[in-house]
Amino acid sequence: MAKYLISRIAQAALVLWAAFTVAFILLQVLPGDAVMIKFESPDLGLSASQIAEIRSAYAVDQPLIVQYGKALGNTLTGQLGYSIQQGVTVGELLRTNLPPTLRLASLGFVLAVTLAVGIAFLANLTPFGWLRAGLQAVPALFVSVPVFWLGIVLIQVISFRLRWVSVIAPGEIEGLILPTITLAVPISAPLAQVLLRSIDAVQTQNFVSVARAKGASAAHVLWAHVARNAILPVLTIAGVLLGELLAGAVVTETVFGLNGLGSMTRDAVSSQDVSVLQALVVLSAAVFVVVNLAVDLLYPVLDPRLRRRFEVGP
Amino acid sequence: MFAFRPRRSLLLATALFGSVCAASAPSWGQTPIEGGTLIYLEQQAHTNLYPPAGGFYPNGGVLNQITDKLTYQDPKTLEIQPWIAESWTVNPENTEFTFKLRPGVTFSDGSKLDAASVAKNYDTFGLGDREKHLPVSEVINNYDHSEVIDPLTVKFFFKKPSPGFLQGTSVIGSGLVSLATLAHSYEELGKATAIIGSGPFVVVSEVLGKQLELVKRKDYAWGPKLLAHQGPAHLDGIKYIITSEDSVRIGSLLAGQADFIRQVQAYDEPQVVAQKFPIYAAPTKGVNDGISFRPDNALVADLKVRQALLHAVNAKEIVGTLFSANYPVARSVVAETAAGFVDLSGKLTYDPALSAKLLDEAGWKLGADGVREKDGQKLALASHISLPQPQNKSVLQLVAQQWAKIGVQYTLLSGSPGVVISDNLDASKTPVFVVEVGRADPDVIKSEFYPTNRDALLQKGGLSKKPVTFVDPVLNGKLEAIAAETDRVRRLALTGDVQAYLLDQAYEIPIFEEPQVFAGAPYVKDVAFEAVGRPSFYSVWLDKH
Numbered sequence: 001m002a003k004y005l006i007s008r009i010a011q012a013a014l015v016l017w018a019a020f021t022v023a024f025i026l027l028q029v030l031p032g033d034a035v036m037i038k039f040e041s042p043d044l045g046l047s048a049s050q051i052a053e054i055r056s057a058y059a060v061d062q063p064l065i066v067q068y069g070k071a072l073g074n075t076l077t078g079q080l081g082y083s084i085q086q087g088v089t090v091g092e093l094l095r096t097n098l099p100p101t102l103r104l105a106s107l108g109f110v111l112a113v114t115l116a117v118g119i120a121f122l123a124n125l126t127p128f129g130w131l132r133a134g135l136q137a138v139p140a141l142f143v144s145v146p147v148f149w150l151g152i153v154l155i156q157v158i159s160f161r162l163r164w165v166s167v168i169a170p171g172e173i174e175g176l177i178l179p180t181i182t183l184a185v186p187i188s189a190p191l192a193q194v195l196l197r198s199i200d201a202v203q204t205q206n207f208v209s210v211a212r213a214k215g216a217s218a219a220h221v222l223w224a225h226v227a228r229n230a231i232l233p234v235l236t237i238a239g240v241l242l243g244e245l246l247a248g249a250v251v252t253e254t255v256f257g258l259n260g261l262g263s264m265t266r267d268a269v270s271s272q273d274v275s276v277l278q279a280l281v282v283l284s285a286a287v288f289v290v291v292n293l294a295v296d297l298l299y300p301v302l303d304p305r306l307r308r309r310f311e312v313g314p
Numbered sequence: 315m316f317a318f319r320p321r322r323s324l325l326l327a328t329a330l331f332g333s334v335c336a337a338s339a340p341s342w343g344q345t346p347i348e349g350g351t352l353i354y355l356e357q358q359a360h361t362n363l364y365p366p367a368g369g370f371y372p373n374g375g376v377l378n379q380i381t382d383k384l385t386y387q388d389p390k391t392l393e394i395q396p397w398i399a400e401s402w403t404v405n406p407e408n409t410e411f412t413f414k415l416r417p418g419v420t421f422s423d424g425s426k427l428d429a430a431s432v433a434k435n436y437d438t439f440g441l442g443d444r445e446k447h448l449p450v451s452e453v454i455n456n457y458d459h460s461e462v463i464d465p466l467t468v469k470f471f472f473k474k475p476s477p478g479f480l481q482g483t484s485v486i487g488s489g490l491v492s493l494a495t496l497a498h499s500y501e502e503l504g505k506a507t508a509i510i511g512s513g514p515f516v517v518v519s520e521v522l523g524k525q526l527e528l529v530k531r532k533d534y535a536w537g538p539k540l541l542a543h544q545g546p547a548h549l550d551g552i553k554y555i556i557t558s559e560d561s562v563r564i565g566s567l568l569a570g571q572a573d574f575i576r577q578v579q580a581y582d583e584p585q586v587v588a589q590k591f592p593i594y595a596a597p598t599k600g601v602n603d604g605i606s607f608r609p610d611n612a613l614v615a616d617l618k619v620r621q622a623l624l625h626a627v628n629a630k631e632i633v634g635t636l637f638s639a640n641y642p643v644a645r646s647v648v649a650e651t652a653a654g655f656v657d658l659s660g661k662l663t664y665d666p667a668l669s670a671k672l673l674d675e676a677g678w679k680l681g682a683d684g685v686r687e688k689d690g691q692k693l694a695l696a697s698h699i700s701l702p703q704p705q706n707k708s709v710l711q712l713v714a715q716q717w718a719k720i721g722v723q724y725t726l727l728s729g730s731p732g733v734v735i736s737d738n739l740d741a742s743k744t745p746v747f748v749v750e751v752g753r754a755d756p757d758v759i760k761s762e763f764y765p766t767n768r769d770a771l772l773q774k775g776g777l778s779k780k781p782v783t784f785v786d787p788v789l790n791g792k793l794e795a796i797a798a799e800t801d802r803v804r805r806l807a808l809t810g811d812v813q814a815y816l817l818d819q820a821y822e823i824p825i826f827e828e829p830q831v832f833a834g835a836p837y838v839k840d841v842a843f844e845a846v847g848r849p850s851f852y853s854v855w856l857d858k859h
Contacts, residue, residue, distance in 0.1 A: 032732015039449075040735050048779060054447060086522065087362060087504025096522050155562055160569040167562065168353060168555055168571040257557040259524035267359075267523065272732055 008296070012289040019285035020075065020278065024068055027274050034084040034273045035060050058084065071278060081275035085267065090279045093264055101260035104252070105245045107176060108183030112241075115184060116191035116234075124199055124222055136196060143189035147248050151182040151255035167256060179256045183248045187241055194237050198230040205229075232303060239288075239295040246284060346548045346839070346855035354851075355557045355566060355575040359523040364503040366439055366451035368486035369752075371702075371830065374848040375576065379528060379552065380422075381489025381511035384413055384432070386538035387481060387845045392599075392653055392754050394480050397538045398427065398490065398512070408475040408800040413483075415466040419536045421492035422516040429468040433460035435490050436470055447500035452761055453482035453753070455797055475798040477805060478757035485753065486848055489513075512536070514547040514852045526554040537852060543840070548855035567591065567833055573856070574834040574841070574849070579704060580637040586833045595640035595829040596847030597651045598752030601762045602644040603703055604824040605713065606749045608741035608772040610784035613695060620820035622672035626720045628664040629825045632712045636705050640831060644824035647759060647813040651827075654756045654809030661817040662824065669720045678721070686721040694723040698734045700748035709825065710748075739778035747772075750828055752846035756809040760793040763816070771821055789815060835859070 035058050039051055055061045059070075074081060080090035123135035158178060159167045165174050202208065203226060211225045246261070253262035261280065268276035300307040360372045365381060368374040386397040399413040419427040440457025442450040450457075456474040463469055472479065482488060492510035495503070502508055506517040506526050514537065515528040529551040537544055555572070557563045564582055566572040568589050578586060578593060586593055607614040607623070614620055633643045642650065645659040678686035678693050686693040695717075699707045707726065714724040724746070727737060737743040749770045751762045761767045765776030765785075773790070774781040792812040799805040816822050830847035837859035842850045 030730055030732060032730065032736055036735055037731045040739070048777075050442075050444075050449070053444060057447065082501065084501070085361070087501035088522065093522065152559070152561060156565060159571070160565040163569060166571050168355065168557070168566045169553060255559055255562070257524070257555065257559065257562065259521055263523060270731055272730065 008293055012293065015289055016282060016285050020072065020282050021068075023278055023281040024071060024274075027272065027277060028064055030272060032272060033060055034271055037271050038084055071275075075278065075282060080279045083268070083273050083276045085271040085273045086276075090275050093276060094279065094283075097260050097264045100258060101249055101253070101262060104176065104179055104183060104258070104260060105249060107180045108187060108248070109238075109241075109245060111180055111184035112188035112191060113238075115188035116195055119188075119192040120195040120199055121222065123196060124203075125218060139189040139193040139196070141189075142185050142192070145185060147182060147186055147251040148255060150185060151178070151252055154178045154182060155255070175256075175258075179252050179258060182255070183245070183252045186248065187244055190237055190241065191234060195230060195234050198233045199226055202226045202229045228302065232299065235295050235298060235302070239292045242288060242291050243284075246287075344839070344857070346543075346853075347857060348548050348855070349550050350856040351551045351553055352549050352574060352838070352851060352854060352856065353553050353555065353572045354849075355563045355572045356554055357556075357558055357560075357563065357577040359556045360504075360506065360526075362500065362504050363506055363509045364448060364500055365489040365491060366449060366453075366487040367503075368489065369452065371576070371848065374486040376506060376517070376526065376528075376554065377486055377489045377509075377511075378513075378844055378848045378850055379515040379852070380509060380513040380517060381491060382419070382427075382513050382536065383485070383488050383490065384483040385480065386540060387484040387754060388540060389754075389843060389845045392845065394484055395538060395540045397484075398432075398536065399483070402480070404480065406800065408477045408479070408798075409472045410469060411472075411479060412463070412467065412469045415468065416536055417466055419512055420533075421510050421512045422531060423492055423494055423510045425492050425494070425510075427490060427492075427512050428465050429462040430465075431493055432468045432490060433462050434493055434496060435488075436460055436468075438496050439488060440470075443496075446498070448496075449500070451482075451487050452767065453485050453487050453755075453757070454479065455757075475800055477800045477802075478755050478797055481755040481757075484845070486844065486846075515552060518551075524556055528552040528554070541853060543853040547852050549851060552851055564833070567835065570835070572835075573838050574832065576830070576832050576849075578831045578833045580641065580831075583638050583640070583831070591833055591836060593640070594832040594834065594841060594843070594849075596832070596843040596849075597649055598750075598828050598830060598846045599649055599652045599754040600752035600758040600846060601647060601652075601749055602649055602824040603709075603748075603750045603826050603828040604644060604647075604822055605697065605710075606747050606763075606770045606822040607820070608745050608747060608781075608784070609786075609821070610741035610772055610774070610781040611745035613691075613693060614745045615784070616676050617820060618672045618676040619678070619693070622669040622676070622720065623717065623722065624817075624820045624823050625663060625665040625672070626669040626717055626722070627713055627823050627825070628716055629662070629823075630664070631716070632709055633826050635712060636708050637826060640829050641704075642827045644826050647816050647822060647824055648809075649827040651754075652758065653754055654806040654813075656810035656813055658813055658817055661814070666716075666720055673720060673722075680721050684718070684721060685723045692723060693721065694725065695745045696725040696727050697744050697746035697748065698727045698729070698737060700750075703748055703750055704828065704831075706748060713825075739772070740780045741772045741784070742780070749822060752828075754845035756796050756805055759809065759812055759816075760797055763821075764790065764793045786819075789819070789821075 035055055039054050082089055083093055119135050119138050123132050126132050155167055158164050165177055208221060208225055211221045249260060249262035250266055253260045265280055356372050358372045360376050361370060363373055363377060365377055368377045382398050384399040386395045388395055398416055398419060400416050402411060402413045404411050415429060421427055437460055438448055439451040440454045442448055456472045456476045458471040458473045461469045489511060495508060495510045498508055506520045514534045515530055517526055518529050519527045530547040530549060532546050534546045560579060563575045567575050583593055607620050609615045629643050633641055645657050646655055648655050673686055678688045681687040699710060710726050717724045747770055749762055751758055753761060762770050765773040769776035772778055772781050774785040792815060796805060796808045799808055834841060837857040839855050839857055840853045842853055844850055
């Protein structure tokens with residue numbers, strides 16, 4: 001087990017380094033840079049020599065390999081650098097923007113799981129064929145709803161027409177309701193789809209028939225016997241969906257005018273703010289790595305058969 | 315100018331009045347109600363609040379509430395009036411300006427606004443600060459040095475006559491800030507709380523890129539004397555909330571969640587008007603929204619070609635298709651409300667037959683694909699879209715359709731912000747460029763076209779190192795003359811002259827006068843705008859609602 005963990009952590013470090021390096025190269029390949037975008041705009045009317053001076057002050061005129069070495073060294077020691085566009089340290093940007101996104105993303109994820117489980121269970125337990133068919137079509141509907149459109153429709157209907165919640169300067173909880181729904185709906189779709197399928201697959205297995213033959217109710221069988229086995233593929237897809245969650249946050253935060261990693265990413269991309277983007281890439285990569293590691297480690301906890309395999313060999 | 319637009323005739327009447335002021339819903343002599351917080355929705359977050367960076371509207375919208383200026387430009391008459399400076403004298407050569415300051419003015423950190431602090435402000439704006447990356451202000455030309463005569467008298471010296479300087483002391487980019495603010499580097503001035511001014515409001519909190527909270531200064535007693543309202547602001551505070559989505563800004567206003575919003579597109583105006591909410595279209599009084607040519611590119615080096623392109627643009631059709639009555643069709647390089655405007659609509663006629671004739675004469679023959687050719691080269695032009703300009707993509711698409719009719723191909727480029735900036739400095743990639751600057755002084759034309767200012771035509775020796783051939787000493791001489799002419803009447807005459815020259819040379823095609831369009835709730839009273847359309851919330855009050 002310890003050996004497995006060490007190899008996974010080494011893998012994770014490699015992934016992080018690769019993400020950092022690829023991001024660095026891609027950002028350098030893009031024409032122009034943040035200093036150019038900020039200072040060479042004709043509105044400022046800076047002369048070529050003034051611009052050259054600014055470029056050297058920001059050290060963007062140094063050879064790429066030197067810049068890369070510095071950036072890597074700084075990142076390793078936790079110095080994330082300075083946002084050229086916003087004029088504050090990347091650390092401060094993260095401190096402002098990470099908590100709201102974490103809150104939104106976790107609430108969105110919880111709601112997405114609730115929706116998915118609700119749809120799957122209801123579809124399995126309902127005695128009405130038409131309802132079952134209807135519920136099974138929901139994931140296809142949800143996945144085709146563009147986040148942007150959903151957000152605007154929710155705002156127009158719930159906030160502007162019905163006036164149930166406010167989107168401008170709302171209360172702490174009030175302000176999270178619509179963005180959470182907006183983020184959760186498209187994420188819940190693949191979860192529900194996979195859960196529906198895997199419940200169907202598990203239902204056909206022998207141990208389910210045995211449980212039924214013993215006289216267990218449909219709900220008991222579903223909960224105690226099927227669900228636990230059906231959850232594994234869902235867990236895998238949940239790890240992958242984390243990326244969706246971040247992408248969804250970009251759009252949701254823009255539509256609702258929230259601050260967070262999403263809007264921070266959008267601004268950094270549009271101004272090619274390299275230090276900010278590097279920090280965001282490394283952060284997202286780290287989250288991915290950690291979540292997928294957690295998912296892998298959860299498999300044997302949930303499924304004893306996997307645990308045995310673990311003990312026998314790699 | 316605001317328009318409720320109950321009837322079209324009324325609208326036309328308002329439009330005909332020429333120098334429309336940016337007054338708000340009139341309060342008909344009501345006594346202002348004190349208190350309340352104004353919720354103001356901005357489309358974009360501010361980028362930097364170093365005052366000379368205030369040209370960007372989101373920056374200026376904040377700076378206008380928290381800083382005061384030496385002088386106040388009356389938005390109606392464009393005359394320069396006292397503000398922090400009680401009086402001033404100028405030597406006949408316009409190289410020395412002496413200002414007497416109002417006593418008892420303080421910055422919000424408690425420090426005194428005196429001759430020493432004003433001198434430091436102008437030394438920084440006029441010369442820049444290399445170490446702190448603080449750039450030179452676009453409105454201060456030929457600055458040499460300052461001298462503190464006594465605690466309330468400061469004198470500025472210029473290397474060359476600088477008649478534009480007096481107006482320059484009234485603009486958003488000349489907002490006075492405390493010494494503590496000037497001790498920061500340019501990068502650190504992105505934080506609004508670092509900006510300590512002497513204005514009627516103070517920034518108390520900021521959520522980066524999302525929200526600003528301003529509260530009024532209870533001891534504020536130095537507003538421009540010309541204003542009816544004196545003393546502290548009526549509002550307790552202002553909350554700026556960045557709401558980038560157009561439909562959310564307008565919906566929030568109409569649903570009563572916000573009080574005042576910036577940037578209402580022409581196509582959204584009807585739904586605001588339908589609910590009897592006032593629209594405020596503040597003119598920007600500068601170089602009109604239009605396109606310029608870069609003659610360094612051989613395709614547009616020939617005067618005949620440029621003239622053909624000019625007469626092939628139907629500005630009336632563009633405005634009629636895309637905009638509202640708040641966007642007057644351009645009649646010269648600068649707006650009708652700009653200083654020194656001369657009506658040159660006679661030079662801007664739409665005449666595609668003339669265009670075709672001019673192109674034939676210049677040797678451009680129609681090819682099989684409908685695009686004109688000469689020596690195997692196609693008459694194919696390109697430019698980038700300018701995001702800050704209203705509906706710029708649609709405007710340029712219409713221009714492309716109009717040019718296609720005379721056999722000219724015009725492509726709209728797209729790319730990352732870095733690509734846009736480097737392409738815009740390269741005439742071979744962008745023979746066409748989008749122009750617009752707001753500033754209520756004849757110097758605005760120089761700001762747009764002079765090689766070391768915005769250099770819209772990309773001249774050799776200007777901002778870009780790319781141009782190899784094109785330089786127009788006649789134009790540059792005319793622009794320098796405006797900047798140096800000390801006689802007001804002669805200065806306006808020179809301004810008219812350079813407008814005619816730009817159009818005779820067909821360097822530029824003005825399309826429409828660009829307003830800043832805001833909308834407010836009916837109970838928001840006495841909104842005012844500075845000379846180029848940034849809102850001032852100093853006199854604003856909220857009626858019962």
